[in-house]
Amino acid sequence: MGLLRIFIQGFSTTNSKARMVIYLWLTNFVFSLIIVTPFYLLFNKEFSRSLSGDSLAEGFGLLWFSDLAYKYKDIPGVMAGWALVPAIIFLFLYIFLNGGIIGRIADERKLINFENFFSDCGKYFFRFFRVFLISLFGYALVIITHKLISSLFKLWTKNASTEWPLIISSNLKFLIFILLFSAVRMYFDYVKIRLVVEDSKRTILTTVLNLAFIGKRFFKAWFLYLLVGIMALLFGLAYLGISKILPSSGYAVIMIFIWQQLYILSRMWVKMLFFSTEYHFLVHHKTTFP
Amino acid sequence: MRLKKIGAFFLILSCSSIFLSAEDEIVKENASQIRYEIWVELDDASKMLYGKEDMIWVNKTADEIEDMWFHLYYNAFKNEQSTMVQESREEDLLGMKILDVLSPEEDEWGWIDVTSIKLAEGQDLKSTMTFIPHDEPLHSGDQTVMRILFPEPLQPGEEIHLQIEFQSKISRMKMRSGYYQNSYFLGQWFPKPGVYEEGKGWNCHEYHLSSEFYADFADFTVHITLPSYFVIGASGKQIQSITNPDGKTATYTFHQKNIHDFAWTADPDFIKVERDFIADQEINLKEYEDTAQRLGLPVDSIKLPDVKMILLIEPEHRNQIERHFKALRRAIKYYGLWYGPYPYETITMIDPPFRTGSGGMEYPTLFAAGTRIFRSKKVLSPESVIVHEFGHNYWYGLCANNEFEEAWLDEGINTYSTGKVLAEAYGPSDLQINFNRIPAAYFFDLPQFHDYMFDRMAGLQVVELDPITTFSWKFYSLGSYGLNVYMRASTCLYTLERLVGKDLMLQILRTFQMSFRYRHPHTEDFIQVVNEVTGQDFSWFFEEFFFKTLNFDYGISSLSSYQKKKHFRGILDIEGQKKLFTKKQVKEGQAEEEKSDSEKIYVTEVVLKRFGEAKIGGDALVKLKVAFDDGSEEVVFWDGQARWKKFTFERSSPAKVAQIDPDNIWLIDSNLANNSLKRKPSKKGILHFTNKLFFWIQNYLQFISVLS
Numbered sequence: 001m002g003l004l005r006i007f008i009q010g011f012s013t014t015n016s017k018a019r020m021v022i023y024l025w026l027t028n029f030v031f032s033l034i035i036v037t038p039f040y041l042l043f044n045k046e047f048s049r050s051l052s053g054d055s056l057a058e059g060f061g062l063l064w065f066s067d068l069a070y071k072y073k074d075i076p077g078v079m080a081g082w083a084l085v086p087a088i089i090f091l092f093l094y095i096f097l098n099g100g101i102i103g104r105i106a107d108e109r110k111l112i113n114f115e116n117f118f119s120d121c122g123k124y125f126f127r128f129f130r131v132f133l134i135s136l137f138g139y140a141l142v143i144i145t146h147k148l149i150s151s152l153f154k155l156w157t158k159n160a161s162t163e164w165p166l167i168i169s170s171n172l173k174f175l176i177f178i179l180l181f182s183a184v185r186m187y188f189d190y191v192k193i194r195l196v197v198e199d200s201k202r203t204i205l206t207t208v209l210n211l212a213f214i215g216k217r218f219f220k221a222w223f224l225y226l227l228v229g230i231m232a233l234l235f236g237l238a239y240l241g242i243s244k245i246l247p248s249s250g251y252a253v254i255m256i257f258i259w260q261q262l263y264i265l266s267r268m269w270v271k272m273l274f275f276s277t278e279y280h281f282l283v284h285h286k287t288t289f290p
Numbered sequence: 291m292r293l294k295k296i297g298a299f300f301l302i303l304s305c306s307s308i309f310l311s312a313e314d315e316i317v318k319e320n321a322s323q324i325r326y327e328i329w330v331e332l333d334d335a336s337k338m339l340y341g342k343e344d345m346i347w348v349n350k351t352a353d354e355i356e357d358m359w360f361h362l363y364y365n366a367f368k369n370e371q372s373t374m375v376q377e378s379r380e381e382d383l384l385g386m387k388i389l390d391v392l393s394p395e396e397d398e399w400g401w402i403d404v405t406s407i408k409l410a411e412g413q414d415l416k417s418t419m420t421f422i423p424h425d426e427p428l429h430s431g432d433q434t435v436m437r438i439l440f441p442e443p444l445q446p447g448e449e450i451h452l453q454i455e456f457q458s459k460i461s462r463m464k465m466r467s468g469y470y471q472n473s474y475f476l477g478q479w480f481p482k483p484g485v486y487e488e489g490k491g492w493n494c495h496e497y498h499l500s501s502e503f504y505a506d507f508a509d510f511t512v513h514i515t516l517p518s519y520f521v522i523g524a525s526g527k528q529i530q531s532i533t534n535p536d537g538k539t540a541t542y543t544f545h546q547k548n549i550h551d552f553a554w555t556a557d558p559d560f561i562k563v564e565r566d567f568i569a570d571q572e573i574n575l576k577e578y579e580d581t582a583q584r585l586g587l588p589v590d591s592i593k594l595p596d597v598k599m600i601l602l603i604e605p606e607h608r609n610q611i612e613r614h615f616k617a618l619r620r621a622i623k624y625y626g627l628w629y630g631p632y633p634y635e636t637i638t639m640i641d642p643p644f645r646t647g648s649g650g651m652e653y654p655t656l657f658a659a660g661t662r663i664f665r666s667k668k669v670l671s672p673e674s675v676i677v678h679e680f681g682h683n684y685w686y687g688l689c690a691n692n693e694f695e696e697a698w699l700d701e702g703i704n705t706y707s708t709g710k711v712l713a714e715a716y717g718p719s720d721l722q723i724n725f726n727r728i729p730a731a732y733f734f735d736l737p738q739f740h741d742y743m744f745d746r747m748a749g750l751q752v753v754e755l756d757p758i759t760t761f762s763w764k765f766y767s768l769g770s771y772g773l774n775v776y777m778r779a780s781t782c783l784y785t786l787e788r789l790v791g792k793d794l795m796l797q798i799l800r801t802f803q804m805s806f807r808y809r810h811p812h813t814e815d816f817i818q819v820v821n822e823v824t825g826q827d828f829s830w831f832f833e834e835f836f837f838k839t840l841n842f843d844y845g846i847s848s849l850s851s852y853q854k855k856k857h858f859r860g861i862l863d864i865e866g867q868k869k870l871f872t873k874k875q876v877k878e879g880q881a882e883e884e885k886s887d888s889e890k891i892y893v894t895e896v897v898l899k900r901f902g903e904a905k906i907g908g909d910a911l912v913k914l915k916v917a918f919d920d921g922s923e924e925v926v927f928w929d930g931q932a933r934w935k936k937f938t939f940e941r942s943s944p945a946k947v948a949q950i951d952p953d954n955i956w957l958i959d960s961n962l963a964n965n966s967l968k969r970k971p972s973k974k975g976i977l978h979f980t981n982k983l984f985f986w987i988q989n990y991l992q993f994i995s996v997l998s
Contacts, residue, residue: 032987040980048971051949052963056975059982062743067963070750083987087994094998132998139997161471161559162606162644163663163727170726185996244735253978260985267992 003224006284010228010277014269017104017276019112024097024268025261031090038082042068057249095132099124101272102196105279127195130203131188138184146177186225187214189278197282217285224277232270239263322548323348324508328480331539332516332556334472339458343480344410346451351488354443358450359422359494360404360436361505363478366497367400367461371431373423373763374465377499381768400461400468404436404481410451413441425496425763434497436481454481464647467553472520473643477553477653478503485692485810495694500771501762502686502693505550507808512552515541521562523602523638524554525656546634548808549654550690557643560602565615567622569594581627584793585800594626597634603641607661610672614639614659617676620715625707628796629684629803637683639676650675652682666731670712670719674741677715678708688807696813697771698758698836702779703799706787709741709780742784742957749778750960758782758836759813781958782835788955789831789910790824798823830907835958843902844912844930844950845964851944854891856883894918894945896967899934902960906930915952918943945969 047053052064072079103120104112153169160166191203191210200206214221239259246256330341349355366374408414418439423432444450458479460469467477484494485506493504510526518533518540526546533540546552573594582589599622601614618639626632638656642648649660657679661672685707686693686700693700712719718738723730730736752773755766765771787795802811802819813836820828834840857879861868883890896916906912911927918924920943928935939945949966951959959965 028988028991031991032984035987035991036980036984039983040976043976043980044971044973046963047976048973049968050963051947051966051968053972053975056979058975059979060737062737062739062747063962066743066747066750067961069747070960073751083990087991090991091994091998094995098998128998135997159471160644161473162604164606167663167727171728174726240733253981257981260981260988264985264988264992267989271992271995 003220003227003281006224006280007227007277009280010273013105013276013280014272016110017112017272018269020101020104020117020272021265021268023100023114023117024271025265027090027093027097028264028268031086031093035083035086046071092129095128096121096125098128098192098275099196102193102275102279105272105276106193106196124192124196127201127203128192131191131195131207134191134203134207135184135188138188139181142177142180142184145180146173149173149176182225182229183218183222186222186278189225189274190214190221190282193275193279193282197279197286213282213285221278221281224281225274228270228274228277231273232267235263235266235270239266322509323350323506324483326480326508326552327511327513328552329513330480330515332474332514332520334517334520337460337469339456339460339476339479341456341458341480343454343456344451345454345483346449347483348449349444349446349486351486352446353486353488354445355440355486356443357437357439357492358452359484359492360438360481361478361484361494361497361503362402362404362434362436362481363497364400364402364458364461364467365433367394367463367465368433369399369431371429372434373425373429373432373496374434374499376429376432377763381499394461394463398462400459400463402456402458402479402481404454404456406453406455407438408453409441410453415439415441415452423496425498429496432496435484435494456481464645466648466651468646468648470643470645473557473559473646475553475555475640475642475646475648475658477551477648477651480552482551493692493694495763498694498763500765500768502697503551504692504694504810505690507548507550507690509545509547510549510552511543511545512554513541513543514554514556515539516556519558520556521558521560521602522554522556523560523562523600523640523656525549525552525638525653526634527598527636546655549634549687551653553653553656555602555640555643555648555658557602557604559605560643561605561608561611563601563603563611563615565599565601567597567599567619569596569626572619572623573627577627584796585628586797592627592631594623594631595633597622597632598636600636600638601641602638604644606663607641610641610661610665613665614641614661614672614676617673618680621677621680621711624711624714625681625684628710629707629800630688630807632683633688633807634683637680639680650679652679652686654683654687657682662727664724664728664732666720666729668720668731668736669722669729670716671722673716674708674712674719677711678704681707681711684803689803690808690810691812692810693762695761696759697762697775698779699811699813699816701775702758702783705741705745705776705780706783707799709745709784713740713742742781745777745780745784746957748773748776749781749958752778753841753960754839757839779836782831785835785956785958786820786828786831788953788957790820790828794824827908831910834904834907838904840904841902841960842904842956842958843900843960843964844906844956845899845901845961846914846948846950846967847897847899847934849894849896849945849948849967849969851892851894851969854893854940856880889942891940891942892944894939894941894948896937896939896945896948897934898928898937898950900930900932901964912950913952914948914950916948917946919946 043056046068047056047064052067055061055064100117100121103124104117150173153173157165157169187210190213191207194206194210195203242259246252246259248256325346327344328341330339332339347358366372369375404419407416407419415438420437421433422435422437423429424435440450460474460476462468467475467479482505484492485504487493495501512524514522514524515534516522517538522542524544526544526549528542529545530543531540578589578592582592585592599615599618601611603611603614618637622632634655636655640656640658642658642660648658651658659672659676659679665671681704682700685704691699718740720731720736720738723736752770755770756774758774758779762771765774798820801823802816805819806815813832817829817832857871857876859871859873859876861870894916896914898912898914912930914926914928914937916924916939918941922941922943924939926937947966947968951965
């Protein structure tokens with residue numbers, strides 16, 4: 001079966017189980033609300049009775065931002081902490097949700113409800129958490145490799161006589177980082193999917209065995225992964241393009257909000273599409289599992 | 291060997307009188323203190339300069355002077371004992387030690403040696419030469435200030451003629467001057483005397499990490515010899531270029547009167563482009579008339595001369611040539627119209643050679659701007675740096691303040707002036723955000739801002755750290771120096787402009803510029819000009835904002851409106867009898883009152899508070915405007931001396947909003963949000979912005995989730 005067909009299958013599976021996108025969106029929405037609430041209260045305290053508050057409607061403004069920057073100059077650490085701690089909790093929550101997503105994708109029935117979704121979340125959480133811990137070594141490997149590549153680039157840019165080598169190298173380094181990162185991420189996606197498909201608890205063994213599976217068809221798998229990545233990029237561009245032409249005052253605020261949430265939904269959908277296509281790719285090559 | 295070659299040029303070119311030009315007519319009253327003729331040769335291979343300096347210094351004071359102090363700035367890069375390196379050891383820049391940023395390798399240190407110094411008559415003075423570090427805290431190993439003794443004290447009106455030979459190793463330390471590969475930017479490269487101040491002696495500070503320069507006006511004739519493959523630019527006007535008999539080197543001669551520094555640059559890759567600023571094409575009669583009216587001067591007196599504009603730009607920035615000239619034209623136009631004509635024939639704009647660390651730096655008649663390959667047209671860069679550095683020809687170049695001691699006088703005034711010119715010529719700029727050297731403005735609509743907004747944000751951060759008038763190297767940190775003397779000073783000047791009015795502010799700066807051209811003004815001189823032009827005493831303004839570290843914050847502490855009571859509980863004396871009014875009676879009375887058509891009176895109470903320590907003074911008052919629900923307004927004033935003041939109004943309508951400083955005069959106020967207080971809160975703007983923030987957070991969480 002060709003990659004395109006696998007891609008279409010993944011597309012179809014994602015659409016048929018799109019209810020999960022709502023679960024993911026709700027989770028994201030609630031967590032974002034938790035993080036944004038102190039900021040809202042701060043704005044409310046400082047600006048709700050001030051004429052400066054009206055200018056917030058126009059977006060970021062240096063004058064009102066300066067007031068905050070001066071008044072709260074001693075607490076950026078607290079603010080950063082507030083943004084970081086919920087994010088880490090959110091990360092763990094997503095490890096939990098991944099069980100539900102992959103579990104439901106791997107279930108041939110189309111039925112998606114809270115019960116079976118969260119049942120899968122619970123079933124696979126500790127396996128996926130172990131995969132997450134192992135994946136940290138993978139990401140560390142990405143950073144180390146990237147540093148090594150950067151030092152090679154540095155040899156080139158060290159004696160540059162114009163800015164061009166710096167522009168090329170910094171963008172190439174970024175691209176390489178993204179590609180390395182995507183490869184590692186894809187690798188651990190397959191580990192998770194395989195744990196579900198085989199209903200296995202042997203995370204380390206599966207991680208090791210996956211090396212043979214991916215090793216044999218790395219470029220095919222990666223191509224499929226990048227194809228979905230390109231979809232994510234297209235959604236981003238579409239969001240930016242349409243945002244530019246949306247009006248920004250009056251009731252348009254509601255339109256903007258809806259458009260933003262549609263974009264977030266599209267990100268969730270793409271996340272599912274990654275898993276779906278990977279699942280079909282893996283099932284397609286199941287007979288060749290080592 | 292190289293000195294012999296230089297000597298030959300000395301003979302050929304010493305008749306410097308032939309270089310006199312129409313500029314000789316400039317500033318007869320302020321004739322230069324010094325006359326320099328310098329021969330210098332650049333050895334590209336060894337990164338060495340070999341120079342000979344013929345210098346005549348005139349004692350224009352009433353003092354007998356027994357010595358002379360020189361700046362040897364290149365010795366700041368000599369070793370870890372120099373004041374600059376010592377200071378950079380302590381200083382952080384974005385979490386990195388400055389010394390690490392400078393990061394000299396073993397072969398990248400620089401230095402200057404005076405190999406010979408003698409009177410023109412022949413008497414050798416080298417034996418009297420000593421290094422005299424003296425700034426507190428003392429860095430005894432510093433060699434950036436040198437002293438020589440005269441054989442006899444120099445009497446008032448006498449001149450001394452010195453001949454100096456020097457050798458310099460050019461540094462790679464990226465501090466305004468240096469080299470990268472075979473590109474050079476050379477500032478502060480020759481032995482230069484300090485400024486002798488009558489009754490006080492020599493003002494000649496060491497080269498500090500956070501300070502710039504101070505020197506006397508001089509007439510320069512400089513002969514630069516270097517390999518002929520270089521394209522060269524320098525202060526002043528190029529009056530000669532010859533290919534030397536060796537066929538490999540060329541010598542360029544530059545001349546300029548009435549400047550106090552001389553810088554030059556050389557790079558084989560430079561593209562040299564010349565354009566003319568033709569005043570009649572740039573400024574129409576109406577613009578002259580409008581400006582003359584604002585300045586209170588005759589139109590003829592503000593007419594601008596033409597200027598030769600020279601650009602040396604790197605090939606990779608070729609597509610920005612017209613962008614550079616456009617910015618320079620506008621700078622020459624507005625600085626000229628507002629503050630006085632640019633008095634020199636040429637202005638040389640350098641796109642500094644890559645990695646020479648010389649961008650964004652000013653020298654008389656020459657400045658280094660700086661750009662990158664990718665520049666969005668929505669971001670005013672390189673425009674802002676071009677306007678700013680050109681502007682230094684006025685603030686530092688012509689009004690030549692002591693940058694070691696009162697840096698705000700040029701940096702602060704020029705930051706303010708830059709903002710004014712950019713606003714007039716271009717309008718607001720997008721925020722400059724780059725990703726991997728690609729401007730984000732290519733893809734996104736970024737927030738726009740005017741310079742004064744940015745200045746305020748930055749300046750507020752250091753209000754309580756140091757007075758603006760602190761000596762440059764004595765600030766709490768390099769950051770405090772920069773933000774105080776540039777941004778905070780600029781914000782104070784915007785505040786002054788809003789206090790006195792735009793036209794009067796223009797007159798202040800023009801008077802200051804024209805009165806102190808070719809002189810060394812001090813803060814007191816500026817205050818005096820402000821007081822004279824405005825006819826008011828603004829000393830309090832400078833005392834409060836320039837000499838102290840006080841936060842300025844007036845605000846509205848509370849606002850309330852309630853219906854005036856006509857019924858009261860308790861025992862009231864009515865017609866000679868004591869009568870009890872119960873709670874119930876009061877309620878009933880109020881209910882009847884509500885039903886009746888009789889006019890209701892509302893009492894509005896507004897409490898103003900001085901939250902900060904800084905106070906307004908002089909004739910300035912805090913203006914309070916209260917707007918009522920019926921559309922009426924009331925304006926009252928407060929002298930702002932006490933900590934708080936309550937105002938009470940009785941009107942037929944409750945208050946809608948109270949606002950102090952409704953004309954937005956006090957830009958230096960650290961909290962503009964508390965300058966207004968609505969009776970009822972409104973959340974439209976807050977919800978709108980929170981929604982944006984919410985969306986960013988949603989994306990941020992999704993971004994984090996990729997690790998799951």
